[in-house]
Amino acid sequence: xDAVLSLRPLLAILVSLGAAVLIIACGRxxxxxxxxxxxxxxxxxxxxxxxxxxxxxxxxxxxxxPALAPGVALALRVDAAGxxxxxxxxxxxxxxxxxxxxxxxxxxERHQTRFFALLALCLSATMGIAFAAxxxxxxxxxxxxxxxxYFLVVHKGTAKAISSGRKYxxxxxxxxxxxxxxxxxxxxxxxxxxxxxPGGFLDAAIGRGTLQALFALFALGFGVKAGVMPLHSWxxxxxxAPTPVSALLHAVAxxxxxxxxxxxxIGFIFGPELLHQTGLFIILAWTAGATIVLASLLAMRxxxxxxxxxxxxxGHLSYIVLATALLTxxxxxxxxxxIVTHAAMKITLFFCxxxxxxxxxxxxxxxxxxxxxxxPVTMGAFAIGAIGxxxxxxxxxxxxxxxxxxxxxxxxxxxxxxxxxLSGLLNAGYLFPVVTRAFFRDGPAAGGKGCDEASWxxxxxxxxxxxxxxxxxxxxxxxxxxxxxxxxxxxxxxxGGAP
Amino acid sequence: MTHLPAxxxxxxxxxxxxxxLAGLWRPRAGHFVAVAASAVAAAAALLAVAxxxxxxxxxxxxxxxxxxxxxEYVLDTLSAYLIAIITVIGLLVMIYAGRSLTLxxxxxxxxxxxxxxxxxxxxxxxxxxxxxxxxxxxLEIASLAAYALLSVGDRPAPLAALRYLIIxxxxxxxxxxGVGFLYFATGTLNMADLAARLPELYxxRAVIAGAVLIIAGLGxxxALFxxxxxxxxxxxxxxxxxxxxxxxxxxxxxxYALIRxxxxxxxxxxxxxxxxxxxxxxxxxxxxxxxxSAMAVAQTDVRxxxxxxxxxxxxFIALGLGLANKLALIGGLLHILNHAVMxxxxxxxxxGVRARTGLVDVRRWRxxxxxxxxTMAAFxxxxxxxxxxxxxxxxxxxxxxxxxxVAAGAWVFVVVIVASSVLTAIYFFKVIELVYDDPPGKDxxxxxxxxxxxxxxxxxxxxxxxxxxxxxxxxxxxxxxFNAWIVTHLLEPAVRPLAS
Numbered sequence: 001x002d003a004v005l006s007l008r009p010l011l012a013i014l015v016s017l018g019a020a021v022l023i024i025a026c027g028r029x030x031x032x033x034x035x036x037x038x039x040x041x042x043x044x045x046x047x048x049x050x051x052x053x054x055x056x057x058x059x060x061x062x063x064x065x066p067a068l069a070p071g072v073a074l075a076l077r078v079d080a081a082g083x084x085x086x087x088x089x090x091x092x093x094x095x096x097x098x099x100x101x102x103x104x105x106x107x108x109e110r111h112q113t114r115f116f117a118l119l120a121l122c123l124s125a126t127m128g129i130a131f132a133a134x135x136x137x138x139x140x141x142x143x144x145x146x147x148x149x150y151f152l153v154v155h156k157g158t159a160k161a162i163s164s165g166r167k168y169x170x171x172x173x174x175x176x177x178x179x180x181x182x183x184x185x186x187x188x189x190x191x192x193x194x195x196x197x198p199g200g201f202l203d204a205a206i207g208r209g210t211l212q213a214l215f216a217l218f219a220l221g222f223g224v225k226a227g228v229m230p231l232h233s234w235x236x237x238x239x240x241a242p243t244p245v246s247a248l249l250h251a252v253a254x255x256x257x258x259x260x261x262x263x264x265x266i267g268f269i270f271g272p273e274l275l276h277q278t279g280l281f282i283i284l285a286w287t288a289g290a291t292i293v294l295a296s297l298l299a300m301r302x303x304x305x306x307x308x309x310x311x312x313x314x315g316h317l318s319y320i321v322l323a324t325a326l327l328t329x330x331x332x333x334x335x336x337x338x339i340v341t342h343a344a345m346k347i348t349l350f351f352c353x354x355x356x357x358x359x360x361x362x363x364x365x366x367x368x369x370x371x372x373x374x375x376p377v378t379m380g381a382f383a384i385g386a387i388g389x390x391x392x393x394x395x396x397x398x399x400x401x402x403x404x405x406x407x408x409x410x411x412x413x414x415x416x417x418x419x420x421x422l423s424g425l426l427n428a429g430y431l432f433p434v435v436t437r438a439f440f441r442d443g444p445a446a447g448g449k450g451c452d453e454a455s456w457x458x459x460x461x462x463x464x465x466x467x468x469x470x471x472x473x474x475x476x477x478x479x480x481x482x483x484x485x486x487x488x489x490x491x492x493x494x495x496g497g498a499p
Numbered sequence: 500m501t502h503l504p505a506x507x508x509x510x511x512x513x514x515x516x517x518x519x520l521a522g523l524w525r526p527r528a529g530h531f532v533a534v535a536a537s538a539v540a541a542a543a544a545l546l547a548v549a550x551x552x553x554x555x556x557x558x559x560x561x562x563x564x565x566x567x568x569x570x571e572y573v574l575d576t577l578s579a580y581l582i583a584i585i586t587v588i589g590l591l592v593m594i595y596a597g598r599s600l601t602l603x604x605x606x607x608x609x610x611x612x613x614x615x616x617x618x619x620x621x622x623x624x625x626x627x628x629x630x631x632x633x634x635x636x637x638l639e640i641a642s643l644a645a646y647a648l649l650s651v652g653d654r655p656a657p658l659a660a661l662r663y664l665i666i667x668x669x670x671x672x673x674x675x676x677g678v679g680f681l682y683f684a685t686g687t688l689n690m691a692d693l694a695a696r697l698p699e700l701y702x703x704r705a706v707i708a709g710a711v712l713i714i715a716g717l718g719x720x721x722a723l724f725x726x727x728x729x730x731x732x733x734x735x736x737x738x739x740x741x742x743x744x745x746x747x748x749x750x751x752x753x754x755y756a757l758i759r760x761x762x763x764x765x766x767x768x769x770x771x772x773x774x775x776x777x778x779x780x781x782x783x784x785x786x787x788x789x790x791x792s793a794m795a796v797a798q799t800d801v802r803x804x805x806x807x808x809x810x811x812x813x814x815f816i817a818l819g820l821g822l823a824n825k826l827a828l829i830g831g832l833l834h835i836l837n838h839a840v841m842x843x844x845x846x847x848x849x850x851g852v853r854a855r856t857g858l859v860d861v862r863r864w865r866x867x868x869x870x871x872x873x874t875m876a877a878f879x880x881x882x883x884x885x886x887x888x889x890x891x892x893x894x895x896x897x898x899x900x901x902x903x904x905v906a907a908g909a910w911v912f913v914v915v916i917v918a919s920s921v922l923t924a925i926y927f928f929k930v931i932e933l934v935y936d937d938p939p940g941k942d943x944x945x946x947x948x949x950x951x952x953x954x955x956x957x958x959x960x961x962x963x964x965x966x967x968x969x970x971x972x973x974x975x976x977x978x979x980x981f982n983a984w985i986v987t988h989l990l991e992p993a994v995r996p997l998a999s
Contacts, residue, residue, distance in 0.1 A: 070988070
């Protein structure tokens with residue numbers, strides 16, 4: 001593959017790291033401080049987006065730094081899969097930045113300097129994960145993300161936040177250490193050659209038993225972040241964090257880092273061929289399938305709106321894991337595209353939940369009767385996100401789900417098609433009641449003043465993300481070539497795996 | 500340049516004397532001399548690293564007596580590396596000690612800074628000497644200085660120091676006796692000479708007895724589990740600057756001496772085959788790693804928590820030696836630097852908190868992170884490094900140790916290292932979640948205990964204490980990011996005798 005040497009991937013990582021320092025330095029002047037956040041998010045997205053043309057030409061963007069350990073460099077390489085992840089995370093960071101300003105000020109949250117600095121740090125780590133060219137670099141950023149997020153989970157400082165933080169940390173440690181052992185083991189087996197390669201770099205001569213153990217360790221490491229059951233329970237608990245964190249990190253950056261880990265694991269470490277030989281993918285696929293159904297069922301029972309959305313996230317992450325595990329071209333494309341579409345839809349829903357909380361103090365689904373009359377724009381955006389997640393044609397969710405569904409048939413696994421259809425119904429079952437309650441029932445949430453929305457910063461952000469989830473459904477490639485990049489990502493894995 | 504091996508310990512010894520004289524005249528002058536002397540030593544040490552990298556090892560015959568008869572000093576990459584650690588940390592702690600000693604033990608300050616220099620001189624001497632008996636002399640200089648230093652502090656400190664003195668003297672005697680056996684068998688004390696003469700005598704009882712005694716003596720000095728019993732008390736009750744100096748350095752230099760003797764004097768083969776002590780040390784280390792971490796979880800006094808954590812961390816170094824392969828030993832040697840920097844940072848940060856609040860019970864630290872933000876930020880960075888979060892220093896020593904364990908097929912030690920990371924996370928996050936806890940208070944409907952009055956009045960310590968703490972926190976990050984350079988240039992030459 002043709003490679004471009006460029007500093008841009010490194011700059012994309014550093015820009016928010018620098019912003020974190022400036023944010024701390026300007027902690028006493030909130031407007032200037034938030035200025036840095038906005039500037040960094042725009043710059044970061046510009047840098048990431050500027051690499052799209054190269055990747056669409058089939059070239060990768062590389063930059064290597066001095067060695068991280070002897071023989072293993074701190075190396076960055078932007079390929080289609082990484083770019084897709086970085087593009088969605090950095091674009092949504094811009095919107096989240098605007099949204100956070102409205103949210104944090106509206107909710108009178110304390111320690112806002114720490115919040116904005118950590119959020120910037122998390123985005124740096126996310127870019128690092130997306131662009132890591134080898135396992136050690138990947139692991140480095142993965143752990144930074146884990147530990148930086150901890151401080152965001154415990155942000156509120158309440159007893160509930162602290163206990164959720166412990167739960168989060170226990171799972172993060174479990175996953176991190178499991179991944180560490182897997183990385184070390186791979187490094188020993190490969191004698192330090194741990195660069196990701198389309199189609200995988202592991203040697204089939206390693207032996208079936210060792211490969212299976214290695215796969216289990218990796219899957220445990222990524223499964224925690226991706227919320228694959230039974231490793232999911234930290235995610236609903238982490239909803240205690242401020243809503244922008246739930247929206248950006250726990251629907252997009254952190255959890256997708258786990259899913260992205262699976263993409264790297266299946267497409268770039270093991271490779272489709274080796275996985276077929278060892279027969280491991282089918283276990284992963286079934287686990288993901290079970291997670292999809294169970295999470296949707298659990299979501300129905302949640303009255304807390306954010307918890308309901310969290311379970312929904314658990315389910316949708318497993319869509320992508322399932323699609324990746326199916327290993328067919330269409331499924332991979334659908335899975336890769338679902339990274340983007342789910343991000344757009346779910347962040348919309350979280351933005352709405354946060355706007356409702358800040359503006360009215362309501363957190364439970366059962367309290368929302370009549371809210372559509374008071375906050376029509378917010379609830380309208382929520383409705384768009386909801387029909388998207390359910391996979392109604394014309395929305396973004398339809399496109400990615402259709403592709404995954406075709407992939408199940410390609411793989412000769414029609415059972416999973418059944419799971420997908422069932423889950424689509426369940427999605428509608430737990431999300432539509434929120435919309436119908438808000439618009440078609442009368443209740444105290446309607447207020448008496450007619451239309452009365454939250455701060456324009458928040459409403460603006462959620463309107464844009466809501467619009468994005470429609471746009472991606474109507475014109476999948478209309479914005480930043482998301483669809484083409486996803487196609488390239490899927491193509492690289494399949495092509496690399498072919499003998 | 501060629502005199503560097505001698506200049507290093509001599510500067511510190513003369514500095515100790517001058518510092519005492521100046522201190523008797525004006526206490527402030529005494530401390531100023533001490534800082535100046537350690538600054539000179541640190542500069543010389545960095546120069547030594549540069550010189551060794553450029554020209555190769557520097558051998559120096561003391562008083563121009565040719566070895567093996569005379570005492571020889573050797574600066575190679577490994578000893579230069581260690582001396583740089585000792586003197587740079589020594590300098591930072593010395594700067595810190597100015598205010599800290601005034602606050603904690605004002606009347607003894609005049610004697611403490613010269614004794615700290617003596618300690619540094621002893622440690623540097625132990626590192627640079629290539630003579631087994633001379634090593635004993637410097638070991639005793641360092642130990643005597645440490646006994647004196649550790650008796651200064653809280654009320655139980657003299658008793659703890661007395662116990663340390665007794666155990667330490669036993670350890671010193673073991674070592675001396677061991678060297679005596681080797682001398683008896685070979686007729687030489689020079690390390691290179693010993694290494695040449697020993698192989699044909701490997702199976703003689705004198706050599707085996709000597710080796711066992713040396714390992715036992717140094718094992719006690721480095722507090723290798725289960726020989727660690729002296730350690731927790733002395734680290735708990737000493738003055739902050741003193742523990743901040745002794746905890747990061749003293750046990751490490753003993754570990755270095757052990758590694759040096761095992762690899763440089765006896766051969767790795769002797770250690771793994773003739774007298775298979777390597778697995779014994781590895782298992783002792785594994786015990787220490789788990790035991791130390793588990794005990795640290797149970798502590799409420801932050802200093803005792805750090806002391807038990809030292810028991811476990813020193814065992815990481817021993818594990819590197821015990822596994823006896825290149826990667827693991829690199830991990831162990833790298834951990835000498837990493838743990839020295841991390842632990843110095845932690846002990847000094849605790850001293851900073853003590854200076855402002857007098858609190859050492861972590862349960863009362865609630866909300867401290869918002870009142871002493873820089874101190875606790877440094878503490879948090881060092882704590883994350885102890886857990887082994889990349890890209891801090893602590894991650895990379897674990898990385899090499901894990902590589903070494905997996906390469907050796909020793910999965911037990913993989914489990915031990917992982918378990919210790921979990922335990923370390925538990926005891927440090929217990930502190931971290933408390934210091935960054937800032938409950939909204941009762942008016943917002945939350946019934947939670949608020950910060951203690953001492954914490955509410957707290958702040959970061961004065962600049963002369965805060966800057967060394969922050970410098971160490973930065974070093975924790977730099978040592979991690981630049982570990983590849985350290986490993987390739989300084990450590991790999993030292994582990995060449997080992998099998999990969």
